[in-house]
Amino acid sequence: MSVAARYCVVGGGISGLVAAYRLRVAAGPDAVITVLDPADRLGGILRTERIGGQAIDVGAEAFVARRPEVPALLGELGLSGRQITTTGARPLIYSEGRLHQLPADTVNGIPSRPSALSGLVDDATVRWMLDEPRRPLVWRSGADPTVAELVGERFGEQVVVRSVDPLLAGVYAGSAATIGMRAAAPTVAAALDNGARSLTEAVVAALPPARAGSVFGAIDGGYQVLLDELVRRSGLQWAQVAARGVHPVRAGWEVVDDEGGHWPADAVVLAVPAPRLPALLADLAPHSADIARRIPVASAAVVALALPGGTPLPEQSGVLVAGRGPLHTKAVTLSSRKWGRRGSAEMLRLSYGRFGDDLARSTGDDELLAWADEDLATLFGIAVEPVDARVVRWIDAMPQYGPGHADRVADLRAGLPRGLAVAGAYLDGIGVPACVASAARAVASLVAGSSVGQ
Numbered sequence: 166m167s168v169a170a171r172y173c174v175v176g177g178g179i180s181g182l183v184a185a186y187r188l189r190v191a192a193g194p195d196a197v198i199t200v201l202d203p204a205d206r207l208g209g210i211l212r213t214e215r216i217g218g219q220a221i222d223v224g225a226e227a228f229v230a231r232r233p234e235v236p237a238l239l240g241e242l243g244l245s246g247r248q249i250t251t252t253g254a255r256p257l258i259y260s261e262g263r264l265h266q267l268p269a270d271t272v273n274g275i276p277s278r279p280s281a282l283s284g285l286v287d288d289a290t291v292r293w294m295l296d297e298p299r300r301p302l303v304w305r306s307g308a309d310p311t312v313a314e315l316v317g318e319r320f321g322e323q324v325v326v327r328s329v330d331p332l333l334a335g336v337y338a339g340s341a342a343t344i345g346m347r348a349a350a351p352t353v354a355a356a357l358d359n360g361a362r363s364l365t366e367a368v369v370a371a372l373p374p375a376r377a378g379s380v381f382g383a384i385d386g387g388y389q390v391l392l393d394e395l396v397r398r399s400g401l402q403w404a405q406v407a408a409r410g411v412h413p414v415r416a417g418w419e420v421v422d423d424e425g426g427h428w429p430a431d432a433v434v435l436a437v438p439a440p441r442l443p444a445l446l447a448d449l450a451p452h453s454a455d456i457a458r459r460i461p462v463a464s465a466a467v468v469a470l471a472l473p474g475g476t477p478l479p480e481q482s483g484v485l486v487a488g489r490g491p492l493h494t495k496a497v498t499l500s501s502r503k504w505g506r507r508g509s510a511e512m513l514r515l516s517y518g519r520f521g522d523d524l525a526r527s528t529g530d531d532e533l534l535a536w537a538d539e540d541l542a543t544l545f546g547i548a549v550e551p552v553d554a555r556v557v558r559w560i561d562a563m564p565q566y567g568p569g570h571a572d573r574v575a576d577l578r579a580g581l582p583r584g585l586a587v588a589g590a591y592l593d594g595i596g597v598p599a600c601v602a603s604a605a606r607a608v609a610s611l612v613a614g615s616s617v618g619q
């Protein structure tokens with residue numbers, strides 16, 4: 166009698182659950198697939214809660230719909246009908262005490278034409294940007310400066326602080342000073358590699374073609390709908406324990422958990438956040454462990470509110486906050502305006518915490534809720550008692566893609582022994598689509614190495 170193949174996935178966030186599903190597809194119905202995760206539910210940063218009677222995502226709430234991974238996965242799982250689009254409402258930027266329309270035609274806030282920023286930056290900055298194509302640009306192919314270094318030098322500090330930083334704070338809880346150009350704006354870096362003579366020319370070349378349809382998508386019913394289907398289709402068994410180590414044994418691998426359990430496996434996918442990886446890899450792949458240890462991370466807190474229906478909010482999808490001003494929040498999502506009303510309450514989310522501060526860790530729930538009240542009063546002049554509220558913290562959850570990140574990740578992967586693969590938000594991009602892709606890549610590498618389904 167042949168013994169069924171056994172696989173372990175360590176970490177049950179979206180990266181781990183997609184890895185489990187891909188393992189099932191590759192290894193067939195008899196394989197035993199165990200997901201180890203000590204959390205009280207699977208999904209990691211994808212988490213849907215009922216607030217004010219409505220399902221709302223309190224971690225990630227959207228995905229870039231122009232990337233293929235999530236729509237393709239939803240299609241494969243028969244969930245395409247659950248994909249929703251934005252209403253078309255756009256975000257605002259709060260800068261210097263005023264609300265501005267988000268500039269059009271930028272790559273992560275890096276403008277393709279100076280006029281798009283007039284009003285947001287001063288006239289001297291607009292003139293400096295107009296002059297940019299005439300100033301000589303020194304660019305070494307493959308270079309990866311921080312966004313602040315390049316954009317600050319070419320377009321000026323105000324463009325960094327008022328246009329680029331608010332977007333990067335939203336995506337990474339980071340800033341232009343910590344994120345590398347190749348992560349924040351890979352197409353701009355590629356255009357410069359290809360010989361663009363100015364940053365303006367590079368951004369124009371890098372702008373995605375104007376396409377009909379929403380840039381962002383989400384799931385009707387929240388990400389829980391996708392999580393449930395991945396769990397069902399992968400036929401995984403969930404061990405609600407934390408992995409403490411991974412060891413080679415004669416027949417493959419053994420994952421040891423913090424309760425002393427041993428989980429034999431033909432191959433293992435490690436889908437934990439970067440700060441959790443070194444403890445699992447320390448003896449096996451010390452160089453890879455060291456690289457993971459050095460990836461900086463930021464924390465964020467999300468305050469999700471249900472306000473009474475009819476609360477006077479602008480017809481916008483939210484507000485991104487530039488600089489440190491009177492507001493505590495770094496971003497507000499007007500969820501009901503962004504995705505369309507789904508119930509009687511007005512749903513919204515406020516995010517707190519950036520790379521380098523410890524707001525998300527150290528601020529109490531009551532204080533965060535009080536800040537949310539103050540921030541909404543400052544932004545929209547409203548003072549209403551929420552119908553319902555929830556505070557959720559995501560500690561060390563957002564990896565920072567500093568200069569040279571992609572090279573370090575290539576080294577990390579190269580240092581892994583055969584039969585082990587990694588997936589997660591610290592590898593090829595922080596968003597859900599990149600996590601889905603990293604999980605597929607992890608399983609493909611195990612299949613290619615004959616550790617799966619052969």
Ligand SMILES: Cc1cc2nc3c(=O)[nH]c(=O)nc-3n(C[C@H](O)[C@H](O)[C@H](O)COP(=O)(O)OP(=O)(O)OC[C@H]3O[C@@H](n4cnc5c(N)ncnc54)[C@H](O)[C@@H]3O)c2cc1C
Nearest residue numbers: 176178179180202209210225226227407408589590596597
């Ligand atoms: C507030 C916030 C908002 C975001 N918004 C968006 C968005 O709108 N769109 C978007 O595309 N992306 C967004 N992101 C990014 C995206 O949500 C994450 O990058 C992605 O969900 C990470 O998934 P993951 O599976 O790699 O990691 P995680 O979701 O962190 O899952 C890792 C899992 O590993 C488990 N684990 C840890 N240690 C161990 C161990 N020793 N043994 C076993 N298990 C372990 C944890 O319990 C956890 O469940 C957001 C992130 C945050 C924090």
